[in-house]
Every structure is written in C-alpha cells, then in structure tokens.
Amino acid sequence: MIHALLAILAAQLAGETLSRSLGLPIPGPVLGMVAMVAALRLIPRFAQLMRLVAQGILGHMSLLFVPAGVGVVGHMSSLGGQGPAIFLALIVSTALSIAVGALVFVAVARATGNLDD
Amino acid sequence: MTNFAEIWVYLSREPLLWLTATLAAYALGDACYRAAHRAPLVNPVLIAVALLAGLLWLTGTTYKRYFEGAQFVHFLLGPATVCLGYPMYENLPRVRRALLPMGLALLAGSITAVASALGISYALGVHGEALASLSAKSTTAPVAMGIAEKIGGSPTLTAVLVILTGIMGAAMATPLLNLLGVKDWRARGFAVGVAAHGLGTARAIQVNPTAGAFAGVGMGLNAVLTAVLAPYILKFFL
Numbered sequence: 345m346i347h348a349l350l351a352i353l354a355a356q357l358a359g360e361t362l363s364r365s366l367g368l369p370i371p372g373p374v375l376g377m378v379a380m381v382a383a384l385r386l387i388p389r390f391a392q393l394m395r396l397v398a399q400g401i402l403g404h405m406s407l408l409f410v411p412a413g414v415g416v417v418g419h420m421s422s423l424g425g426q427g428p429a430i431f432l433a434l435i436v437s438t439a440l441s442i443a444v445g446a447l448v449f450v451a452v453a454r455a456t457g458n459l460d461d
Numbered sequence: 462m463t464n465f466a467e468i469w470v471y472l473s474r475e476p477l478l479w480l481t482a483t484l485a486a487y488a489l490g491d492a493c494y495r496a497a498h499r500a501p502l503v504n505p506v507l508i509a510v511a512l513l514a515g516l517l518w519l520t521g522t523t524y525k526r527y528f529e530g531a532q533f534v535h536f537l538l539g540p541a542t543v544c545l546g547y548p549m550y551e552n553l554p555r556v557r558r559a560l561l562p563m564g565l566a567l568l569a570g571s572i573t574a575v576a577s578a579l580g581i582s583y584a585l586g587v588h589g590e591a592l593a594s595l596s597a598k599s600t601t602a603p604v605a606m607g608i609a610e611k612i613g614g615s616p617t618l619t620a621v622l623v624i625l626t627g628i629m630g631a632a633m634a635t636p637l638l639n640l641l642g643v644k645d646w647r648a649r650g651f652a653v654g655v656a657a658h659g660l661g662t663a664r665a666i667q668v669n670p671t672a673g674a675f676a677g678v679g680m681g682l683n684a685v686l687t688a689v690l691a692p693y694i695l696k697f698f699l
Contacts, residue, residue, distance in 0.1 A: 349540075352544060353540060355543045356542075356543050369607065369689075370604070370681075370684060370685055370688075371542075371604055371684065373538070374684055376539070376542065376546075377542055377543050377549070377677070378681075379543075379546070380545075381546040381549050381550050381553070384546065394547055398546075401540065401544045402541060402545065402666050402673070403667070404487075405659070405663035406506050406631070406660065406663040407487045407506075407509075408534055408535065408537050408541055409506055409538070409663070410506060410510060410513065410534065411483060411527075411531035411532065412538075412602070412624055413506055413509070413624055414513045414517070414524065415528070415624075416620070416625065418514075419617060419621045422617060422618050422621060426582075426586070426587045426591050429585035429586060430582055430591065432585065433581040434595075434598065434622065434626055436577065437573075437577040437599075438599070438626050438633065438656055440577045441570050441652075441655065442630060442633070442652045443637060444569050444570055444652075445567070445569060445652030445655045446638055446643045446648045446651070447641065447648075448565050448569040449559075449563065449565075449566035449648035450645055450648045452566065453559065453562040453645065453648065458559060459645075460559075460646065460647055
C-alpha cells in the first residue's frame with residue numbers, strides 16, 4: 345500500500361514539475377495520469393501493486409469534490425444578476441455537449457465498424 | 462468538567478471536526494443516493510454540499526476554517542486523477558481501437574460545450590468577464606482557471622462554473638443518454654468526461670468501469686483541446 349501511494353504521489357510530482365517547468369497547458373495530475381499508464385504498461389507487476397489502491401480511491405472520487413462544492417456556495421453571489429441566465433446556459437450547454445459527444449462517437453463507431461465487444 | 466463551549470472552541474480550531482463532517486455529509490448523501498435506488502438526481506455531492514453549507518452557516522464558521530479540515534480531502538483530487546491511469550491501462554487496447562470515434566466526438570463535444578455556453582449566455586445578455594469565465598467550464602478546474610485568466614475571465618467565477626457544470630453533468634448524464642438510446646459504454650463515458658470533467662468521470666466510474674476509463678480519457682483530452690479552442694470561439698462573442 346505504501347509503495348502504491350508512493351508511486352501515485354511520485355507520478356503527480358513528476359507531472360507537476362514537468363507542467364510547470366515547460367509551461368504546459370496540461371495540469372500536473374493529468375500528466376501524472378499519463379505517466380501512470382506508461383509505468384503500468386512497462387512493468388506488468390506494477391499493476392498488481394496499484395489495483396486495490398487505485399480502485400479504492402476512484403470508487404469514491406465524488407467525495408473529493410465536496411470541499412470545492414462547499415466553496416461554490418459562498419461564491420454564488422459572484423454570479424450577480426446574471427445568475428439565472430448563466431445557470432440556464434450551463435444546463436443547456438452541458439446537456440448538448442454530452443448528447444453531441446455521445447451521438448458523434450456512436451455514429452463514427454458504427455460507420456467505421458468499430459463496435460465494442 | 463469542561464463545558465460545551467470550551468470543547469467547541471477547541472474542536473472548531475482543529476482540522477478534525479470539519480474533516481469528519483465532510484466524510485459524514487458525503488456518507489449521508491451516498492446513503493440517500495442508495496436509498497433512492499441510485500436515482501441520478503439524488504446526487505451525493507449535492508446533498509453533502511448542501512448539508513455542509515447549512516452547517517457552516519448555522520455555526521457561523523468561515524469557509525477558510527472549514528477548509529483547514531477539508532483540505533485533506535481536497536488534496537486527494539490530484540492523486541485520484543493520477544489513479545485514473547489504472548482503468549485507462551486496463552482498457553488500453555479498447556481505447557486504441559476507438560481513436561477515430563474518440564477524436565471526432567472530442568472535437569464535436571468540446572466545440573459544442575464552449576460555443577453553446579457562450580451563445581446562450583450572450584443571447585441572454587451576459588457580457589464581459591462572466592462570458593470569458595464561461596468558456597472553459599467543461600474542463601477540469603485547474604485548466605479552466607488558467608484558461609479564464611488568459612482570456613479575461615475571473616478564476617474564482619470559473620471555478621464556480623466548473624463545479625456547477627460537473628454536478629449538472631453527473632446528475633443528467635444517465636437519464637439523458639438513456640433517452641437518446643446510447644448503449645455503447647465507451648461513448649457514454651467519453652462524452653461525460655468531455656462535458657463534465659472529473660465530477661462526470663467520478664460518476665461514470667460508479668456506473669460502469671468501461672465508461673469510467675473512457676471518461677478519464679475524455680477529461681484529459683478536453684483539457685488540452687479547450688485550452689487551444691476557447692480563445693478563438695470567445696472572439697466571436699466579443
């Protein structure tokens with residue numbers, strides 16, 4: 345468990361360092377995620393080490409957004425009088441984006457015979 | 462015997478109290494979600510946030526003090542993002558085979574997210590800083606705040622819009638995609654990751670492992686694409 349946690353933090357630290365030193369638009373943890381995939385590919389034994397810890401953390405990933413969510417409540421006033429308009433835009437835009445993304449994926453997968461097994 | 466007020470003064474200064482409260486509120490929200498047979502609108506994050514916001518207001522606790530405890534949970538967002546590499550690794554052959562559908566869905570989903578948010582709010586009379594802050598709302602918070610800063614938005618407002626988008630996306634994805642008859646878990650997960658970043662991904666992981674892996678890929682790719690696209694799309698509305 346310690347080794348898995350060490351690997352996760354080290355990947356994030358490497359990602360953070362790379363992102364900042366090169367001024368990349370990709371955040372450190374996302375680069376860390378890529379590093380994690382690469383490490384898992386290169387060292388098969390590493391996957392056994394990571395499995396339980398990764399699944400444990402990801403199983404309750406929603407929890408991790410709660411502190412930021414509580415912060416949002418205090419900043420609702422920053423929406424000002426534009427609140428209802430912005431709220432409506434967010435709802436419609438999020439629904440449209442999910443729908444368009446999923447439908448395009450399905451259409452392209454069908455057209456190219458790229459079906460899931 | 463120490464009276465309650467003294468104990469409260471001690472506890473309210475320590476991180477323990479609000480860390481415990483954060484976990485308890487989420488556990489309660491999760492229990493409601495299960496009791497409602499996983500109805501998507503009974504969102505555990507939304508319930509936990511509402512409970513905690515009410516509790517902070519009742520006890521007159523500032524967000525800064527709350528965050529001294531909650532920061533330990535918040536910190537895990539980074540490590541959790543790294544952990545998304547695990548389901549991605551397990552699904553790597555399938556991700557590789559789906560490069561073409563993913564690429565086009567990413568482009569379509571990302572442009573739709575930015576353009577529709579800007580178009581609708583512009584039509585409703587939103588201008589200036591708020592408009593710029595809206596453009597990156599579908600990407601993961603650190604990226605969104607960076608983009609907003611570069612194009613004249615407010616990072617704080619952007620963070621608010623990002624979280625709201627994530628909660629909405631997580632709540633609406635399942636009923637919306639069922640309504641559209643999308644059965645491919647790759648498509649469902651990927652679209653949610655693109656439109657609703659980490660919160661959508663967290664939800665996808667709970668629904669289906671394939672959807673979770675593809676959501677993680679969608680979130681990562683959209684962070685990069687939005688950074689490139691958002692400034693150009695915003696220009697149409699300035």
